[in-house]
Each structure stands twice: as C-alpha cells, then as structure tokens.
Amino acid sequence: MSAPPGHVLAAFGSPTDAGAWSDGPGVAGWRCGDLVVVPVRTGSAVQAAWTSGVLDQLDVPGLRLARPVRASDGRWVIAGWRAQRVVTGDPEPRFDDLIAVSLSLHDALSRLPEPRFLRDRTGAVGLADHLTWDAVEPGGVIGAGHGARLFQRLAAARRPLDLPLQVVHVELTGDVLFAGAAPPAVVGLTPLWRPAPWASALVVVDGIAHGGAGLELAERWSGRFPDWPELLRRAMLFRLAQTLLEPPADGPARLVELLAAAELLDPVLLVRSADHRD
Numbered sequence: 001m002s003a004p005p006g007h008v009l010a011a012f013g014s015p016t017d018a019g020a021w022s023d024g025p026g027v028a029g030w031r032c033g034d035l036v037v038v039p040v041r042t043g044s045a046v047q048a049a050w051t052s053g054v055l056d057q058l059d060v061p062g063l064r065l066a067r068p069v070r071a072s073d074g075r076w077v078i079a080g081w082r083a084q085r086v087v088t089g090d091p092e093p094r095f096d097d098l099i100a101v102s103l104s105l106h107d108a109l110s111r112l113p114e115p116r117f118l119r120d121r122t123g124a125v126g127l128a129d130h131l132t133w134d135a136v137e138p139g140g141v142i143g144a145g146h147g148a149r150l151f152q153r154l155a156a157a158r159r160p161l162d163l164p165l166q167v168v169h170v171e172l173t174g175d176v177l178f179a180g181a182a183p184p185a186v187v188g189l190t191p192l193w194r195p196a197p198w199a200s201a202l203v204v205v206d207g208i209a210h211g212g213a214g215l216e217l218a219e220r221w222s223g224r225f226p227d228w229p230e231l232l233r234r235a236m237l238f239r240l241a242q243t244l245l246e247p248p249a250d251g252p253a254r255l256v257e258l259l260a261a262a263e264l265l266d267p268v269l270l271v272r273s274a275d276h277r278d
Contacts, residue, residue, distance in 0.1 A: 004030055004037045004081050011071040012037060012083040027066070027084065027175075027187050035069060037083045045077045046117045051189045052076035054167075055084075060108045063101060064185035087185040089177025095207035095217055099200045101176050101184050102169075106196040109167045118193050125170070128241035129192050131155075132234050142244040147255050150262055151240045154269060158237075159230050163195035170238070172199060173206040197225040201235035209239070209261035210254065218265060229268045236262055236269060 006016045014032035021030055029038035040048045052068035053076065068076060069083040076082055121129070131138050131151075135158070142148045168191065169175065175188040200221065207213035222228045236258070243254050262269060 004032075004039075005079065008078050008081045009037065011073070011078045012069055012081075013072065014083065031086070032083075034086050035083045036066075036086055037081055040077055040080050040082055041123075042080075043122070045080070047115075047121075047191070048082050049076040050115055050117065051191065052082060052084075054109075054112065055186075055189060058108055060104050060186075062104055062183050064183050066185060066187040084187070087177060087187060089179035089182070089185050091174055091176065092178045093207065093211040093213070094178060095173075095203055095211060095213050096220070097178070097184065098172055098176055098203045098207075099221060101186065102172055102196075102199045102203060105172075105186060106166065106168060106199060109169070110196065112167045114165070114193050115167070115191065118191060121192075124242055124246035125190065125192070127245055128238050129194075131241045132237040133194065138241075142241060146259055147240055147244050150259060151237060151244065154233055154237050154240070154262075157269070158233060159227075161195065161227055161230055161234075163197065163227065165193050166196055167191050168194050168196055168199045170194075170199060170202055172203055173211070195231070197228075198231050198234060200225065201228070201231035202238065204232060205235040205239055205258075205261060205265075208264060209257045215264050218268060232265060233269050236265070 009016050009032060012035060014035045014037065019031040027036055027038055029036040055065055056068050058065060064087055066084045066087045069085065070076060071078045127141070130136060138148070138151060138155070142151055169189050170192050171188065171190040175186060177185040177187060179185070204218050204221065207217050208215070218232060225231060240258055243251060243258060248254060
C-alpha cells in the first residue's frame with residue numbers, strides 16, 4: 001500500500017513524513033505522529049464520512065473512542081483517505097468483556113436513525129448481510145464445498161426474528177483494544193441495521209471459532225438475550241458468507257475454524273455434523 005500523498009497528510013495536519021504501514025492492532029493505516037491515516041475503500045467514502053461523524057460526537061461512558069480528525073477544509077475524507085487519533089491497546093480474547101462493550105456501545109448507537117447508504121450497501125459485507133437476513137437463495141454466489149453446504153443447511157433452519165433494529169457494529173472483535181486497567185477502546189465502526197444483540201452473537205461466534213473460547217461462552221449469555229439460538233445462527237451465517245465471498249489471506253484456515261465452531265454449537269444451531277462433511 002502506497003503512503004498517503006503529502007497534500008493529504010498536510011490537510012489532516014500531520015507530518016509529511018508518514019511512518020510505516022501498520023496492519024497490527026486496531027485500524028490498519030499509516031502512523032503519522034499521533035494520527036493514523038487510513039485508506040477508504042472505493043465506493044465507501046459516504047460510509048467513511050458518516051462513521052467519522054458518529055464517532056466524533058458519540059459519548060459512551062466507560063469506553064475510549066478513537067476520535068476521527070477533520071481535514072483543514074472540514075471534510076472527513078480527502079482523496080480517498082481519512083484520519084483518526086492513535087489509541088493504545090491490543091485486541092485480546094476477553095470475549096465477555098467484548099460483549100459488555102457491545103452492550104454499552106449499542107445503547108449509545110440506538111439513538112441514531114438508519115443511514116440511507118446501508119439500504120444499498122454492496123461488497124462482501126453488504127451481500128453477506130443480504131444472504132443472512134433476507135431469506136434469499138445463495139445460488140452459486142458462495143461456491144461449493146463444506147462451507148457452502150453448511151451455509152445452506154443453516155439458512156434452511158432459520159426462524160423469524162422480531163427484534164428492534166438499529167445501527168450495529170459487526171466487527172467488534174477486531175475493533176476493541178485493551179490496555180491494562182484503562183477502559184476498552186473502540187477504534188472503528190462497521191455499521192449494519194440489525195438487532196443489537198446480534199452483535200454480541202457475532203462476538204461469541206468469533207470467540208469460539210478463532211479465539212479459543214468454548215461452548216460455555218454461548219451458554220453464559222443464553223439467558224441474557226431473547227431468541228439467542230437464532231441470533232447465533234444468523235451470526236454464523238454472516239461470518240460464513242463473509243469468508244466465502246471475500247476470503248482473507250488465511251481463508252482456508254478460518255473456514256475450517258468456522259466449521260469446527262458450527263459443530264461445537266451443533267445443539268444450538270440445529271445442524272447435524274454429518275450435514276457439513278463429505
């Protein structure tokens with residue numbers, strides 16, 4: 001990834017000698033003094049500006065927020081780049097704490113109206129959301145193999161949900177940093193318009209699939225949220241769809257981990273292990 005141009009750095013008031021690219025804890029971007037300058041995906045400028053505006057004004061007791069930085073002309077996005085303050089910390093497998101963060105964050109986000117751009121969202125996140133929630137047939141979009149068969153089986157087991165919708169952050173597991181006794185820090189916001197408890201179900205699926213958590217994580221929260229089994233099912237569907245639609249560098253390994261998590265959650269998800277084996 002090329003460094004941000006000098007005029008972008010100058011617009012955000014950062015030193016023109018950008019530091020090295022960082023793809024470590026929190027947001028991935030160029031470290032420039034006390035700022036991180038981050039590339040905005042093509043077609044995502046509206047979302048990036050909206051997210052920056054929300055994080056600029058949001059107040060969540062007990063949480064630190066990575067505040068966005070306006071450019072000198074007041075814009076949040078300049079030539080495909082945005083900026084935010086550096087916050088300390090690292091992602092940690094503290095999944096119960098992550099769910100506590102989710103509860104506080106989503107209480108604050110519940111006051112927001114639905115952003116118009118979410119209705120026409122494209123890309124892997126938008127399509128995964130559509131496949132998870134809108135009862136459409138995946139067809140050949142998600143390919144074939146173990147993951148696709150598991151997705152189809154889970155989708156066939158879906159049950160209706162009647163929960164309030166609001167802005168939810170669907171990537172909490174990677175976007176919350178912990179630093180000793182300091183309050184947790186939220187460094188990003190990937191929004192969708194879905195039930196708030198679904199964000200907690202996503203944390204549970206992430207924890208079981210990729211974070212070394214056991215089934216007891218799902219069981220501990222089963223009495224806290226309504227329709228918990230269905231929320232977990234939708235969380236697994238969403239993560240499967242994301243992985244199949246836009247495989248990350250470790251895509252095969254992540255898919256294997258999701259399959260193992262689905263087998264562990266088998267009694268909740270109502271999926272027989274034989275249904276996703278050759």
